[in-house]
């Protein structure tokens with residue numbers, strides 16, 4: 001056995017990072033970082049719920065089939081099996097940790113189950129329509145009271161520290177093992193190295209790379225960009241999922257209208273009032289998500305409209321308020337008298353199906369570095385994620401990562417990070433006097449990603465995006481080395497890297513499949529039925 005407890009650094013406090021902290025703390029000291037407050041991240045905003053085989057008339061085979069169908073031929077089958085089969089146990093664990101899922105009003109000993117696009121069974125456990133918040137609150141309470149977990153809020157990982165920084169390695173070893181990360185104290189702008197025997201990236205998604213997104217501000221793809229700079233393999237970045245129904249209102253920032261409403265019979269209508277989805281898919285408004293978003297995009301372009309409608313007028317007002325309190329109060333806030341009135345909705349960037357390529361135990365291509373949750377590409381989602389499968393993936397893979405690491409980290413030959421690591425070098429960097437360049441460049445990236453690399457793509461637009469991003473890269477690099485880094489500059493640099501990875505991956509895929517629709521290759525090609533790995 002090792003002589004002292006291993007030290008694990010977890011970067012991110014969504015469902016993946018929090019549940020990992022609880023698992024890893026069974027055999028290790030854990031430091032858990034959050035860029036802002038512990039509860040801020042995509043998890044907090046999850047509405048619909050978490051998919052798992054729960055009902056008696058459901059089966060692993062059916063959940064697997066729906067996941068594979070949504071994934072459009074690119075899911076890794078062994079990963080799908082793992083998530084589907086381990087899902088129910090992980091949910092029981094969440095319940096033991098204090099997560100309260102909504103119960104079935106007719107049979108209170110059972111849980112109420114939602115259905116969403118692409119599912120052929122009711123299998124989504126939820127806490128009304130604020131599932132993510134309920135999960136965060138329960139897990140945070142456990143994590144905060146755990147003696148072996150140190151929580152650091154408002155601390156941001158800038159870059160991974162690689163063995164190659166300490167000594168010269170052979171070309172074949174790349175940058176070597178991951179030894180920890182440089183951490184920025186956002187309040188003071190001080191930077192310090194943090195050593196770890198194992199570093200866990202749980203830093204979430206990258207929706208902020210697009211102008212319109214359901215994601216909160218922290219979702220800037222930091223983990224993917226850090227891993228890429230460290231030489232890790234990154235996969236399937238062309239598969240950004242656009243959620244079909246975000247609230248369309250000039251003052252509503254990032255508000256999602258849950259797909260569970262379509263599960264309850266909600267229908268999408270164009271501005272002429274026509275139920276258009278059956279023209280595109282036999283499942284109508286409950287078709288897999290990419291089909292719905294792409295169909296809305298076609299309808300918007302065809303009619304010149306700015307949004308479509310979600311019609312939930314068949315739901316009784318008191319039932320709507322009781323079952324979907326969050327959507328109800330948000331509609332009210334913006335003067336929409338739902339369910340009596342239609343809700344105006346548009347698609348927005350929602351979920352990154354690609355990410356840091358990992359194996360079945362969350363191991364990246366770099367020793368000492370694992371990745372879990374939305375930042376990872378596990379193979380569960382393939383070319384399109386089935387609704388409510390991501391919270392599931394987060395809890396399944398945090399457990400798997402911990403189980404795997406336990407053997408290595410507690411063995412007598414366990415690799416330990418060095419006691420001291422080199423300090424961050426500021427060089428001749430000076431304080432940045434104004435933020436205007438950052439704000440303007442950030443907006444430029446997000447706008448061009450929306451216009452050129454959105455739901456429907458073409459070679460011409462992708463190439464233009466590549467050229468413009470290369471120009472911006474030059475400017476951002478100049479600023480990065482000239483000025484002392486702060487949160488905004490670090491995020492901008494990461495966003496740019498993620499944008500470039502998305503464009504590069506989209507250009508490499510010479511077909512249309514799942515979320516990636518390129519008018520120059522309108523069909524799927526059997527020759528392209530593989531991951532895009534950078």
Ligand code: FAD
Nearest residue numbers: 012013014016035041042043048049157204373374388391
């Ligand atoms: P997150 O929950 O996003 O957490 C990321 C963490 O990383 C945060 O703590 C952040 O502060 C931290 N972080 C990021 N960068 C750094 C850095 N550089 N240094 C330090 N910390 C950092 N999925 C479902 O399955 N069901 C749903 O119903 C559902 N609804 C959704 C609704 C909305 C509005 C959104 C946006 C997503 C939804 N999803 C849903 C997707 C799902 O919520 C996310 O994929 C999942 O929560 C991601 O969890 P995570 O732990 O990987 O990351």
Ligand code: SIN
Nearest residue numbers: 047048258259387388
């Ligand atoms: C929703 O509630 O519509 C979001 C579900 C998901 O993204 O999985």
